[in-house]
Every structure is written in structure tokens, then in C-alpha cells.
Amino acid sequence: xxxxxxxxxxxxxxxxxxxxxxxxxxxxxxxxxxxxxxxxxxxxxxxxxxxxxxxxxxxxxxxxxxxxxxxxxxxxxxxxxxxxxxxxxxxxxxxxxxxxxxxxxxxxxxxxxxxxxxxxxxxxxxxxxxxxxxxxxxxxxxxxxxxxxxxxxxxxxxxxxxxxxxxxxxxxxxxxxxxxxxxxxxxxxxxxxxxxxxxxxxxxxxxxxxxxxxxxxxxxxxxxxxxxxxxxxxxxxxxxxxxxxxxxxxxxxxxxxxxxxxxxxxxxxxxxxxxxxxxxxxxxxxxxxxxxxxxxxxxxxxxxxxxxxxxxxxxxxxxxxxxxxxxxxxxxxxxxxxxxxxxxxxxxxxxxxxxxxxxxxxxxxxxxxxxxxxxxxxxxxxxxxxxxxxxxxxxxxxx
Amino acid sequence: xxxxxxxxxxxxxxxxxxxxxxxxxxxxxxxxxxxxxxxxxxxxxxxxxxxxxxxxxxxxxxxxxxxxxxxxxxxxxxxxxxxxxxxxxxxxxxxxxxxxxxxxxxxxxxxxxxxxxxxxxxxxxxxxxxxxxxxxxxxxxxxxxxxxxxxxxxxxxxxxxxxxxxxxxxxxxxxxxxxxxxxxxxxxxxxxxxxxxxxxxxxxxxxxxxxxxxxxxxxxxxxxxxxxxxxxxxxxxxxxxxxxxxxxxxxxxxxxxxxxxx
Numbered sequence: 013x014x015x016x017x018x019x020x021x022x023x024x025x026x027x028x029x030x031x032x033x034x035x036x037x038x039x040x041x042x043x044x045x046x047x048x049x050x051x052x053x054x055x056x057x058x059x060x061x062x063x064x065x066x067x068x069x070x071x072x073x074x075x076x077x078x079x080x081x082x083x084x085x086x087x088x089x090x091x092x093x094x095x096x097x098x099x100x101x102x103x104x105x106x107x108x109x110x111x112x113x114x115x116x117x118x119x120x121x122x123x124x125x126x127x128x129x130x131x132x133x134x135x136x137x138x139x140x141x142x143x144x145x146x147x148x149x150x151x152x153x154x155x156x157x158x159x160x161x162x163x164x165x166x167x168x169x170x171x172x173x174x175x176x177x178x179x180x181x182x183x184x185x186x187x188x189x190x191x192x193x194x195x196x197x198x199x200x201x202x203x204x205x206x207x208x209x210x211x212x213x214x215x216x217x218x219x220x221x222x223x224x225x226x227x228x229x230x231x232x233x234x235x236x237x238x239x240x241x242x243x244x245x246x247x248x249x250x251x252x253x254x255x256x257x258x259x260x261x262x263x264x265x266x267x268x269x270x271x272x273x274x275x276x277x278x279x280x281x282x283x284x285x286x287x288x289x290x291x292x293x294x295x296x297x298x299x300x301x302x303x304x305x306x307x308x309x310x311x312x313x314x315x316x317x318x319x320x321x322x323x324x325x326x327x328x329x330x331x332x333x334x335x336x337x338x339x340x341x342x343x344x345x346x347x348x349x350x351x352x353x354x355x356x357x358x359x360x361x362x363x364x365x366x367x368x369x370x371x372x373x374x375x376x377x378x379x380x381x382x383x384x385x386x387x388x389x390x391x392x393x394x395x396x397x398x399x400x401x402x403x404x405x406x407x408x409x410x411x
Numbered sequence: 412x413x414x415x416x417x418x419x420x421x422x423x424x425x426x427x428x429x430x431x432x433x434x435x436x437x438x439x440x441x442x443x444x445x446x447x448x449x450x451x452x453x454x455x456x457x458x459x460x461x462x463x464x465x466x467x468x469x470x471x472x473x474x475x476x477x478x479x480x481x482x483x484x485x486x487x488x489x490x491x492x493x494x495x496x497x498x499x500x501x502x503x504x505x506x507x508x509x510x511x512x513x514x515x516x517x518x519x520x521x522x523x524x525x526x527x528x529x530x531x532x533x534x535x536x537x538x539x540x541x542x543x544x545x546x547x548x549x550x551x552x553x554x555x556x557x558x559x560x561x562x563x564x565x566x567x568x569x570x571x572x573x574x575x576x577x578x579x580x581x582x583x584x585x586x587x588x589x590x591x592x593x594x595x596x597x598x599x600x601x602x603x604x605x606x607x608x609x610x611x612x613x614x615x616x617x618x619x620x621x622x623x624x625x626x627x628x629x630x631x632x633x634x635x636x637x638x639x640x641x642x643x644x645x646x647x648x649x650x651x652x653x654x655x656x657x658x659x660x661x662x663x664x665x666x667x668x669x670x671x672x673x
Contacts, residue, residue: 025544033548035513035540037470039564039589042571181476182466194469199590201566297513297540298467310488311518312466 019265021334026215028334034214036300039198047205048216050120055223060116067112068227071145072102074109076228078235078391083361088377091245091384095364096232096260096393103138105367105396106228106256107209111138113224115146118205125149125204129193131158131186131252132322132369133165134396135209140174150174153192155184158321165400183315186252186325190299210253211329214300218329225259232391233263240389246380248272249393250372251290251343252323254332256395261341271341273332274376276318280347287316288345289328290336296327303330319348319404320368322396346375352408354378355398367396368404413558414534415458415506415581419617419638422457428634428671429457431619432664433510433643435478436461436495437487439650445498447657451646452503454661455668459499460537460641463492463511470539472593474644477651489519493531500532508560508581510537513549525553535560535581543571543578558582565589565605569612576613583616585609585637588623593644596623599632606636626663630670642667 021028034044054060068074077100081093098106118126126148130136136152143150152169156178159166169176182188190212197206211218211225236244247264249257251273261271278286286292289304296305298313306314306326318324335341346354351368354375359365366374373392384390398405422429432451437444448459464479464487471479496507509528516524516538528536535558541549543561550559558581563572566589576583587602588594596602606620620633621641630640649660 034542034544036542037539037564038542038562038575039566039586041542041544042566042568187467191467191469195472195591198470199594201589295517297517299469300540305514307514307518309518311515312464312483313514 021331022215022219026219028331029337031302031330031333032215032218033302034300035297035302036214037198039201040214043201044214044216046121047117051117051216051220054117054120064113064116068109072108072112073100074227075231075235076100078232078239080239081362084358084377087357087361088381090381090386091388091390093377094236094244094389094391095362096228096391098228098256099364099366099370099394099397103134103141104399105134105138106225106259107135107138108141109227109259110209110221110224110255111135111142111207114205114207114220115142115148118148118207119146121205123203123205125151125200126207127151127153127193127196127204128207128209129153129186129189130209131189131324132320132367133158133162133169133400134322134367136174136176137165137168137172139207140169140172143174144172151196152176153179153189153196155179155186155189157184158186158189161404162321162400186321187313194299210255211258211331212253212299212301212327218301218331221255222258222262222331225255226262228256228259228393229261229263232260236389236391243267243269244389244391245384246270246272246388246390247393248274248373248376248380248390250274250323250369250395251328251332252276252287252325252369253327254329256393258329258331260391260393265340271335272376272380273341273343274372275343275345276320276323276351276372277345277347278317278319281345285317286345287318287324287326289326290332290343291345298327301327301330304328304333304336319351319408320372322367322369323372344376344379346372350375350378352405355405356409364394365398366394367398368401370395413581415508415558416617418458418506419582423617423638428637429619429639430455430664430668430671431458431460431639431641432456432646433460433462433641435475435482435647436463436492437482437485438478438647439481441485441487444495445502448499449502450657450661451664452505454664456664457639458506458508460508460510460643461492461496463487463489463509463515465512465515468512470591472591472644474593474648478647489515489524493527496533497531506534507532508535508537509533513538513540521551522553525557529556534558537584543575546578560584562586563609565601569608572609572612576615579616582638583613583618584641585618585620586622587620587633590622592622594623596629603632603636606633610636627666627670630667634671640667640671
């Protein structure tokens with residue numbers, strides 16, 4: 013599926029420029045090749061796209077609205093702000109877009125057992141959901157720290173019939189859950205499909221997840237054309253692994269729209285407690301891909317921090333690394349505190365409680381909006397809703 | 412020409428199978444590591460694979476993950492690993508291999524890594540997260556003089572085995588089960604079938620079998636179908652609970668070697 017003119021990445025070797033690739037143990041190469049082959053077959057099969065479109069519409073509730081944010085626009089008194097409402101997807105975040113696509117892929121591959129990693133739990137819930145619907149066994153790896161801070165989602169996964177496997181290695185967060193999921197896949201590769209949750213990992217995953225998520229951008233493009241008769245000036249999205257951002261950016265590449273990714277600065281990028289990978293990382297090889305990576309001088313992966321479990325990750329999708337170097341998109345970061353204040357702002361100006369991840373994109377408006385003119389148009393991707401974060405938000409705001 | 416390949420062939424000519432032992436650099440203890448390595452060679456190991464630690468070892472099970480973590484806590488990095496290898500080299504002529512993940516190598520500098528490895532007396536490297544797809548981009552000219560040992564697994568097709576055999580030097584690392592290091596044998600006959608299939612396809616390299624070999628009986632079962640075996644997790648596990656003179660671990664090494672020759 014080539015949605016953007018003059019943009020043909022990844023190349024045949026799964027590279028986005030020098031990023032991406034397949035840095036995995038030999039055991040996984042054959043399954044990755046099989047995955048790529050079957051995905052390409054499905055991608056050329058109109059019946060598959062019909063089936064996925066139908067699921068997106070009738071099960072997930074797509075298209076999600078593009079909401080004019082009148083209260084937020086008045087608050088900043090500059091450009092017009094629209095919100096792409098992935099928070100209204102079934103299960104409460106954009107993660108379902110990828111989970112639905114990949115469960116069809118798993119069926120086609122003839123796999124009977126599904127594994128996934130999760131940080132915030134939104135991807136875990138989405139995978140548990142599609143496994144329940146399609147009757148496949150589901151195992152979700154989740155770091156112990158994340159199990160604690162996203163306990164509501166842990167219960168949702170269990171209620172949906174999934175087994176949640178706690179991960180106690182390393183920093184006990186998304187990175188370590190991903191390591192364990194990959195180790196499980198290496199061991200059980202015969203009957204198991206790994207539904208990776210973001211545009212990360214070895215080729216072809218970053219491409220597959222991007223293509224399933226690009227429904228966000230395709231819809232947004234049509235919707236903004238309909239209401240405004242033109243493309244927006246800016247698109248803003250949060251970036252952890254970067255799947256919601258790639259999903260909304262991809263159809264707008266080379267169209268003159270400024271694409272802005274917002275990373276988590278945690279306690280601040282002048283501290284060691286952040287996960288602003290593109291802002292402060294350097295080239296590394298991690299979890300199957302060459303990409304920007306937060307690491308020490310010896311190439312050991314850093315322990316990172318964000319208040320938002322979904323952004324708490326030391327790597328980033330290789331296509332974002334490419335976008336950064338090629339200046340296809342620009343990347344900035346906002347702190348935990350700024351994200352919390354943005355959560356409050358969106359809640360009170362629009363009646364929309366965003367996920368803490370998405371709140372990072374909202375928070376960046378404090379920097380962007382003063383630079384915009386009244387006639388300019390900004391779309392912010394609200395990648396998920398904040399129900400899962402209420403405990404964290406409550407503790408931070410103290411009321 | 413390869414020092415490692417020559418060594419294995421020479422041993423095989425006298426009807427001996429080689430025993431390669433994996434140790435995590437600086438584990439369990441940094442100060443006694445050189446002594447431990449040399450004693451393991453004296454107890455019957457023919458060569459050593461010295462692991463340099465990485466924070467996120469994807470191909471490793473809990474035992475080697477743990478030893479890597481301890482090694483990092485013991486201050487082991489690539490510089491320290493080269494220092495340890497240099498000292499081991501002073502005490503032995505047997506092949507020494509370094510094994511670890513791509514990122515510390517990339518971070519250290521590819522050229523510098525290759526040069527420092529050679530000057531420390533390293534004969535070959537194993538980087539399990541660099542498959543042949545990434546090989547040419549990763550191992551550039553400066554790796555000349557170091558063997559680059561590649562892995563094959565039960566999921567590797569016959570065509571791939573041929574291609575990997577072609578690229579690999581020193582030997583071919585035959586992973587006997589799909590899984591991480593320390594994996595249990597699910598059915599030895601499946602592993603043996605895979606190893607027999609491999610031996611019919613490979614032309615260039617000797618085959619050493621690793622993963623899931625933990626005792627003398629395992630060694631004896633695999634010996635007829637390969638040129639040697641690799642033992643890692645079983646040795647690391649033994650080291651975790653051993654006395655100060657590592658007597659149980661040295662006994663295990665001797666027993667493994669005995670399994671290969673009987």
C-alpha cells in the first residue's frame with residue numbers, strides 16, 4: 013500500500029535509510045520471512061481489506077470523529093484546533109487498529125496462540141479483545157511496575173480471557189515485557205504469532221503496524237478536507253514506540269503539512285529520568301531494529317522514565333529515526349507535569365479526558381499555538397482515553 | 412585460514428570431539444575470572460566463548476540473563492572483557508571466542524572492536540542478533556583475521572543453512588532447539604534429526620552443537636553427529652552455587668569432555 017508520493021520505505025531489506033532491519037536470533041528469521049510473505053499476499057487481496065474495513069466499522073466504531081476543539085481553540089486564541097478521536101475506538105485507544113489487522117494475519121498464518129507485550133495495557137487489552145472475538149489463546153507480557161500503575165487494564169485483560177504474565181526483569185516496564193515476548197516467540201514460534209504493539213521490532217513489523225495504523229491519517233485527511241476544504245498546517249502526536257504518530261503522519265508525508273512528534277521528557281531532559289529517545293538518544297541496535305536508542309557510553313540500554321506507561325520506552329520506531337534525520341517530521345518533548353496539566357486542560361475545555369500518552373501531544377500546544385496564526389489548522393491525535401490513568405492523575409493533581 | 416577451524420579439525424583427526432565452554436566475563440567474580448577460565452581449559456574444555464554483557468540479551472534464558480546482569484554490576488564492559496581475555500591468552504594457546512550482542516559492539520566502534528579483539532588474542536566472534544541479512548553491513552573488512560561464527564536453528568531452511576555455512580567461519584553454531592539459551596530438550600530425537608540434516612548440507616564448516624546440552628549423557632548422545640558441543644547455561648548455573656575453588660563446575664566440565672570421548 014503506497015499512500016504517499018515519492019516515499020517508498022522500507023526498502024527490500026526492511027530499512028528506512030540506515031534504520032530498521034532484522035537484528036534478531038536466527039530462529040526468528042524464517043517466521044519473519046513467512047510473516048512478510050503472508051502479509052504481502054493479504055495486502056494485495058481486496059477481500060482481506062474488505063474484511064478489515066468491515067471490522068473497523070462495525071466492531072471498532074470507525075471512522076473515529078474529527079472534533080473541532082472550540083474550547084481549546086478559544087483558550088489559545090490562535091489557530092483552529094481539531095482532535096482526531098482515537099479515544100473513541102472500541103477498547104479506548106488506537107491500538108485496536110493494529111490488533112484487528114494482525115489477528116486476521118495470525119489466522120491466515122494458521123497460528124493458534126497469540127502473545128503480546130504491553131506498557132499502558134491498551135495494546136494488551138486490544139489484543140485480548142481480538143483474541144476473545146476470534147477464539148485464540150492469548151498471553152500478555154507486562155512489566156510489574158506497569159501492572160501496578162495500570163491495574164484496571166490488567167483486570168480488563170483477565171476479564172477478556174487473557175493470561176497476563178508479569179515481567180520482573182530489568183526496569184519491569186514495556187522494554188522488558190517486549191524482551192520476554194520475543195523470548196517466548198523464539199521458544200514457541202511454531203504455533204505462536206507475536207502481535208507487536210507499536211512500529212518497533214524487526215522488519216516487517218514496523219511496516220505492518222504502520223500500514224494498519226495509517227487508517228487514522230487516511231480518515232483525518234478526508235475529514236479535514238470535508239470541513240475545511242484543505243489540508244492542515246500541523247499534525248501533532250505523541251511518540252513512545254510511535255504507532256499512533258506514524259498512523260496519522262504517514263498519509264501526509266510530502267504534502268507540506270508540518271508533522272510534530274512529542275516525546276516524554278519525564279522529570280525533564282536535563283535529568284536522567286526521561287524517555288526522549290529522538291531528542292537525546294543515539295544510533296543503536298535494540299529489540300531487532302537499528303534505531304535511536306537511549307543508552308550509556310558502553311551501549312547498555314538506559315533505564316528510562318515517564319509518568320505514562322505507554323511512552324516509557326528507551327527505543328523508538330525506526331521510521332521515526334529516519335523521519336528525524338530526513339526532517340520529514342520534527343520531534344520535541346514535554347515533562348510529566350506538563351502532561352498532567354494538559355490532561356486537566358483538555359478535560360475542562362473540551363470534556364475529553366485523554367490518556368496520559370495523548371496528553372503529551374496536547375501539552376505541546378502550549379509551545380506550538382503561540383506560533384500559529386488564526387487561519388492555521390492544527391490536528392492533534394488523541395490516541396486514547398484517560399480512564400486507565402485516573403489513579404495516576406488523581407495522585408498527581410491531589411484532588 | 413582459521414585457527415579455530417584448524418584446531419577442531421586437528422582434534423577430530425584423532426577421533427576427539429571438542430568441548431567449547433561459554434563463560435560470562437567477570438562472572439561470578441571479576442578478580443578470579445582469569446584463574447577460573449584457565450582451570451576450565453585444564454579440566455577438559457578445548458575452547459572458551461567469553462560473553463560480554465548486554466542489558467537486554469534477547470537470545471538468552473534466565474540463567475545467562477542473570478550472569479550478564481551480575482557482570483554489568485561487577486563493572487564489566489568491553490574494555491574490561493578485552494583485559495580479561497588478554498590475561499587468559501597469556502596462559503593458553505587454545506581458541507578464544509567473544510560472544511555478545513550487536514549494540515555494545517556498535518557503541519564501542521566496529522573498527523576499534525575488531526582491532527582490540529585481535530590484539531587481545533581473540534580468534535572469533537559470535538553476535539547472535541546479526542543474522543546473514545545484516546552480516547555484510549555489520550562485519551566490514553576490519554573483521555578480517557577474526558572468525559565470524561554464525562548460527563543455524565531448527566527453523567533454518569536447507570537453502571539458508573547452505574548460505575549461512577558459506578558466510579560463517581571458524582565453525583557453524585548449530586542451535587539444537589528453538590528457544591533461548593538454557594532451553595530444555597523437548598525431544599532429543601528431533602534435535603538429532605536436525606543435526607543429521609545439517610551434516611548432509613554443510614560443506615565448509617565444522618558443526619558445533621549448542622543449547623540444551625547440560626550433562627555427560629547429552630554430550631554422549633550428540634557426539635557422533637557433530638564435531639563438538641557448546642555448553643553455556645549448565646556451566647553458569649553450576650558456578651552460581653559453587654564453592655570458592657569451583658570444584659563442582661570443573662567436575663562438570665571434565666564429565667562433559669568424557670561424554671564426548673566415550
